[in-house]
Amino acid sequence: xxxxxxxxxxxxxxxxxxxxxxxxxxxxxxxxxxxxxxxxxxxxxxxxxxxxxxxxxxxxxxxxxxxxxxxxxxxxxxxxxxxxxxxxxxxxxxxxxxxxxxxxxxxxxxxxxxxxxxxxxxxxxxxxxxxxxxxxxxxxxxxxxxxxxxxxxxxxxxxxxxxxxxxxxxxxxxxxxxxxxxxxxxxxxxxxxxxxxxxxxxxxxxxxxxxxxxxxxxxxxxxxxxxxxxxxxxxxxxxxxxxxxx
Amino acid sequence: xxxxxxxxxxxxxxxxxxxxxxxxxxxxxxxxxxxxxxxxxxxxxxxxxxxxxxxxxxxxxxxxxxxxxxxxxxxxxxxxxxxxxxxxxxxxxxxxxxxxxxxxxxxxxxxxxxxxxxxxxxxxxxxxxxxxxxxxxxxxxxxxxxxxxxxxxxxxxxxxxxxxxxxxxxxxxxxxxxxxxxxxxxxxxxxxxxxxxxxxxxxxxxxxxxxxxxxxxxxxxxxxxxxxxxxxxxxxxxxxxxxxxxxxxxxxxxxxxxxxxxxxxxxxxxxxxxxxxxxxxxxxxxxxxxxxxxxxxxxxxxxxxxxxxxxxxxxxxxxxxxxxxxxxxxxxxxxxxxxxxxxxxxxxxxxxxxxxxxxxxxxxxxxxxxxxxxxxxxxxxxxxxxxxxxxxxxxxxxxxxxxxxxxxxxxxxxxxxxxxxxxxxxxxxxxxxxxxxxxxxxxxxxxxxxxxxxxxxxxxxxxxxxxxxxxxxxxxxxxxxxxxxxxxxxxxxxxxxxxxxxxxxxxxxxxxxxxxxxxxxxxxxxxxxxxxxxxxxx
Ligand SMILES: [Cu+2]
Numbered sequence: 001x002x003x004x005x006x007x008x009x010x011x012x013x014x015x016x017x018x019x020x021x022x023x024x025x026x027x028x029x030x031x032x033x034x035x036x037x038x039x040x041x042x043x044x045x046x047x048x049x050x051x052x053x054x055x056x057x058x059x060x061x062x063x064x065x066x067x068x069x070x071x072x073x074x075x076x077x078x079x080x081x082x083x084x085x086x087x088x089x090x091x092x093x094x095x096x097x098x099x100x101x102x103x104x105x106x107x108x109x110x111x112x113x114x115x116x117x118x119x120x121x122x123x124x125x126x127x128x129x130x131x132x133x134x135x136x137x138x139x140x141x142x143x144x145x146x147x148x149x150x151x152x153x154x155x156x157x158x159x160x161x162x163x164x165x166x167x168x169x170x171x172x173x174x175x176x177x178x179x180x181x182x183x184x185x186x187x188x189x190x191x192x193x194x195x196x197x198x199x200x201x202x203x204x205x206x207x208x209x210x211x212x213x214x215x216x217x218x219x220x221x222x223x224x225x226x227x228x229x230x231x232x233x234x235x236x237x238x239x240x241x242x243x244x245x246x
Numbered sequence: 247x248x249x250x251x252x253x254x255x256x257x258x259x260x261x262x263x264x265x266x267x268x269x270x271x272x273x274x275x276x277x278x279x280x281x282x283x284x285x286x287x288x289x290x291x292x293x294x295x296x297x298x299x300x301x302x303x304x305x306x307x308x309x310x311x312x313x314x315x316x317x318x319x320x321x322x323x324x325x326x327x328x329x330x331x332x333x334x335x336x337x338x339x340x341x342x343x344x345x346x347x348x349x350x351x352x353x354x355x356x357x358x359x360x361x362x363x364x365x366x367x368x369x370x371x372x373x374x375x376x377x378x379x380x381x382x383x384x385x386x387x388x389x390x391x392x393x394x395x396x397x398x399x400x401x402x403x404x405x406x407x408x409x410x411x412x413x414x415x416x417x418x419x420x421x422x423x424x425x426x427x428x429x430x431x432x433x434x435x436x437x438x439x440x441x442x443x444x445x446x447x448x449x450x451x452x453x454x455x456x457x458x459x460x461x462x463x464x465x466x467x468x469x470x471x472x473x474x475x476x477x478x479x480x481x482x483x484x485x486x487x488x489x490x491x492x493x494x495x496x497x498x499x500x501x502x503x504x505x506x507x508x509x510x511x512x513x514x515x516x517x518x519x520x521x522x523x524x525x526x527x528x529x530x531x532x533x534x535x536x537x538x539x540x541x542x543x544x545x546x547x548x549x550x551x552x553x554x555x556x557x558x559x560x561x562x563x564x565x566x567x568x569x570x571x572x573x574x575x576x577x578x579x580x581x582x583x584x585x586x587x588x589x590x591x592x593x594x595x596x597x598x599x600x601x602x603x604x605x606x607x608x609x610x611x612x613x614x615x616x617x618x619x620x621x622x623x624x625x626x627x628x629x630x631x632x633x634x635x636x637x638x639x640x641x642x643x644x645x646x647x648x649x650x651x652x653x654x655x656x657x658x659x660x661x662x663x664x665x666x667x668x669x670x671x672x673x674x675x676x677x678x679x680x681x682x683x684x685x686x687x688x689x690x691x692x693x694x695x696x697x698x699x700x701x702x703x704x705x706x707x708x709x710x711x712x713x714x715x716x717x718x719x720x721x722x723x724x725x726x727x728x729x730x731x732x733x734x735x736x737x738x739x740x741x742x743x744x745x746x747x748x749x750x751x752x753x754x755x756x757x758x759x760x761x762x763x764x765x766x767x768x769x770x771x772x773x774x775x776x777x778x779x780x781x782x783x784x
Contacts, residue, residue, distance in 0.1 A: 034335040037367065039656070039663025039749025043413035072656050072663075104651050105452060131653060134449040161425040205411075205418050245414065 044069035046078070051212055051241025058086045060237055068099060075099040077109055077129075082117070092116040097125055106130035113143060119183065122146040135159065150178040151186070169198040171214075180221065185229065187221020200243055208243040264304045267297055269319070271342075271364075271374060272312040278472055279465050283402055286313070286364070286372040292470045293396045293494065294362065294376025301357045301383050307350040311342040316366055318342055319350070320695070320737075321378065322532060323360035323516050323714045326352050328734025331695055333365045336735045336753070341366060357382035358516025359490040359534050361396070368405020371496040371743055379490065380516070386631075387512050389488035389538060393479040397502075397551050397560045399464035399495035400472075408461055409747055416655040419462045422555065422580065423454060447585070453652065453687060455582040458611070459555035460655075460688070460744060461497045466553060466560035473561035476571060481564055483544050488512075491551075492534045496743035499689065500551040500560065501528045501614050501622075502535075505575055507547055507564075509537035511623055517698065517712035518631035527623035528554070528614055530691030532715040532741035535623075539564070548572035554614075556580035578615035587611050587720035589685045611689060611720045625703045625724075628711035634700065636729045637707035640679035643725075644670060646692070648684045648718055648740070648750070655748055657686075657740065663749025670738065672730040674758040681725045682718040690745065691715050694754065696736040699726035715741055730756045 046067030053060055062083040068075040077099040082092035097111025106128055113123040127141030139155040157171035174193040177186045196214025203209075217234030218226050226233045274287045288294030299305055311317040318341045320332035330352045334341035342348040357380045364374035377394045401408060411418040432441040448455055471477040481487050489509075493500060503509075503526035510521045513536035527535055541547055541564055548571075549562035556577050563572055586609040616622045650657040659667065672678060680699065684690060693715040700710035702725045710727065718724050739751035 031335040035665045038665055038747060038751050040665035041747075043410050045414040072654055101654070105653055131452055133452060134446075135452060161423055162427075163425060164421050164423060205415060 040071060042069065042071055045245065047243065047245045049210070049241055049243045051210070051239040053212070053237055053239025053241075055085070055235045055237040056232065060085050060239065062239070070099070073101045075101075075107070077107075077111070079113075089117050091118060095125060099129070103130075105132070109141070121184070123151075132156075145181075147181075147183075149181045149184075151181070151191070152176040152178075165202045167200055167202060169200065171196050171198065177222075185222065185225045187223075187225060189221065190219045191222040192216060192218045206245045210241050210243055212239045212241060213237070262302055262304060263300070264306060265299055266306045266308075267295075268308045268310070269294065270310045270312055271317050271319075271369075273314075273372075276373070278400055278467065278470070278475075279402070281402065286369050286374045288374060288376060292373040292400075292467075293398065294374065296377045296379060296394055297362070298379050298381070299354045300381045301354055303354045305350070305352050305354060308347050309342060309350065310347040311344055314344050316341040316343055317369060317374070318364055318366045319362050319374070320365040321350075321352075321360065321362050322693075323358070323534075324352070324378070324380075325355045325698075325732065326696065328696060328732070328736065331734070331736070333695065333737045336737060354380050356380060356516065358513055358518070359394070359492065359536050360516045361492045361494055361532075361534065363494065365737070368409060368496070368743060368747065370494075371399075371401065371405030371408065375494040377490070377492055377494075387488065387518070387536070387538070388486060390485040391479065391481055391487040392490070393487065394469065394490045394492065395477075395549065395562060396467075396469050396492045396494050397500055398467045398470075399461075399498040399553075400467050401461070401464050405496065405743070409744055412460060412655045412744055412748075416460075416652055417454065419460060420454065420456065421462050422456050422557075424456060453583075455584075455610070456580070457583060457652065457687060458580065459497060459499075459553065459557070460742070462555060462557050464495075464498060464553070464557065466495070466498065466500075466551065466558050468549065468551070468560045468562035471562075473559060473574070477562040478568055478570070479562065479564050480568070481541055481566065483542055483566070484540065487539050487541065487564065488536060489539065489549070490534065490536045491529070493529050493531050495531050497531065499528060499530050499554040501526055501554060501578075502549070502551045503575075504539060504547050504549050504564070505573070506543075507539045507541055509539055511627075512536050512538055512631075514628055514711060515698070515714045519711050520629040520631050520709075522623060522627045523621065524623040524627075525620035526614070526616060530689065530715060530717045530741065531743070532691055532693050533713075533717070546570035546572035548574055550575050552578065554581075554611075581610045581613040581615070583687055583720065584608060584610040587687050589683070589721040609719060609721070611687075625701055625711075625717075626705075628701065628703060629705050629709045630700075630711045633708045634710055636677060636731075638677045638729075640677050640727055642676075643679040643681050646680050646682045648682060648686060648690050648692070650686045650688075650745075650748075650750070652686070652688075655744070657690075657745040657748045657750035659738075659750055659752045662752070664739075664746075664751040664753075665749060667752045669735070669753035669755045672728075672754060672756045674730060674733050674756055676730050678728050678730065679725055680728055681723065682716070683723045684718045684721060687720045688742075688745075689717050689719050690750065691717050691741040692738070693741045694728070694736060694738045696732045696734060697728060697730065697756075699728045701726055732756055733758045 049064045065080040068077045077097040079095035083090050093115050095113040097109040099107045099109045102108045110126045113125045115121045123143040123145050125141050129139045132138045137157045141153050143151045153175050155173040160168040172195045175191045177188055177191045179188050194216035198210050198212045200208040200210035215236050223233040269288050273284050275282045276285045318332050318334050328337035330350050360378040362376055363370040377396050465472050468477040508523050510523050512521050544566050546563050546565040551560040586607040647660050698712035733756050736754045738754045739746045
């Protein structure tokens, strides 16, 4: 596990170096510097959603960080998400990827993901993120764990404007597995899925409180494993939270 | 406030005087909208002072940069020694370092209304813009009063913050998007099929019909004054009043009108045109129009410049005394983009089966909401007031494709950002056509430094109007002619500030191949700017 952490840190560091413009701007105004000011600059966008709520009487809280730093073409992309249930950290993921713009609406991505919970596991990640027709924000990633297990995740979200500031965001996520992964209580096939609706009020684009309601359930073998462990195979969560962009 | 120093008329030879200005650039707290914030000022104010020259003057301008960042000033529309044009890294101009003074020296070879602004980062948005009046040796446009009307868009955030917000989220400032309510209203008006198909087409393209202005939240200013502060120009009934409109905004197109007055357009981009009577005109950032109005009544007239996204007005008043205020017209309904604002070739490539009726092909962008019977200025109306010297047919056509990726706020010329682009190379003296094709859904005001282009607007060759900035409408194309008679490296870019910053710029190099076969240029000799020696007069 320590080894994986070192890998993660090392690759974050080298990805940072891979973002070319980060190394610019030291020498003052030369022709290259002026050129880079017009199309080659480094920007960033991070979005953090944190919320707290209830699910079947248990208190749950979660975070979701998603964002990047880099140029139009080359970005270091960071993701992290996790969930506390009844005061216990149940899920925690950290991703670091190199993200390359490949077409108007799409980036190809590759990098590493590390899960701290439910058990320490490292993954290689490859996938896409972008905007599909009809404004569907799309993420599709494939994971190969350090044990060689192959899993995948697909996520879609869309904004529906009630007003310019009051926005409904339906979303859906599905996790897939190519094989049984007994250590993680996952069965082959569709492991679990989630649909939800976030209703947020954008005081500004950078500051938006929200109410989130989502329903998640496990499927197939994964559901059977959960049931035999005495766990719920589905959950309904209601939460209030805050969405920040920086 | 630092006093403006004008050392006029060191008149040894009477026909060439030296005019001198000192300009100090400094970030200072300003309060225009009721809130105090730090902005870029010149000699303590926004806009920068009006610089007045006479054709034939030698000009010396000492520019001191008291900011913590590099700065620069570009003299927009002036025919100038390239080293004095003020674009950092072009023609050896290093920009103006913090704490330094750069001395610009040039000769005024023309007359008309021009302006100046920063060419460094987003300092133009932050306040570094001002007007230039170059008086002709003999004025042919008679007027009793003469006012500069500098229109600009003022925002509380720093320009650099605006840029990073746009890069975070290209629709960061989109605050008039279509809502679910708008959709059902459309269903009510046109029926489900039409409304649904439109929503489907736009959704399929992942574009927004409301995308008229990339940045909103502006307070529009007239000569640095908010609508509440109401800049006022005084007239006596029956006087001919010349208004020199300069669009010094970073991102905002305006539809300009003065309800109750016909405007006679006499100059565009500093170049005289045959008078055209209009009720209104639309102009882009960097364009200028001089108009003559003759108010007959002893009442206030409102100068109303309405931004094309209909988010507000820049307001001024013509009145017989201070403190009067006319009626401010109601905002017109904002236009929605249509399929007519798309580049057809691009669209057919995307979806060859797309069905179009002629009604679909009318540009939404071009709809200014001009009342029935009123005349809005069109480029086709502009006729050069003199006779163009060069009426040659172009030897070649240079394609200038304006492209971009709205989703990521990337803007390009011929598919390349400035950070990746190779210069466009022209032979000294050659006549070329610049053929613009706009592959995007936004209008781009394209500005070439150092030379005027002639609009191919259907007028006879000797009457084609000179322009320094040309609007290329969404999805459309437009062509201009250029005589490459100014050697040097010239910036060529979209004058929407954040489009330029995102990459919509290239370099045009006009090279003298052999100094022997080129006539000596009729311009000032250049002393090295830093030498500070006395400037030769002609
Ligand atoms: Cu543009």
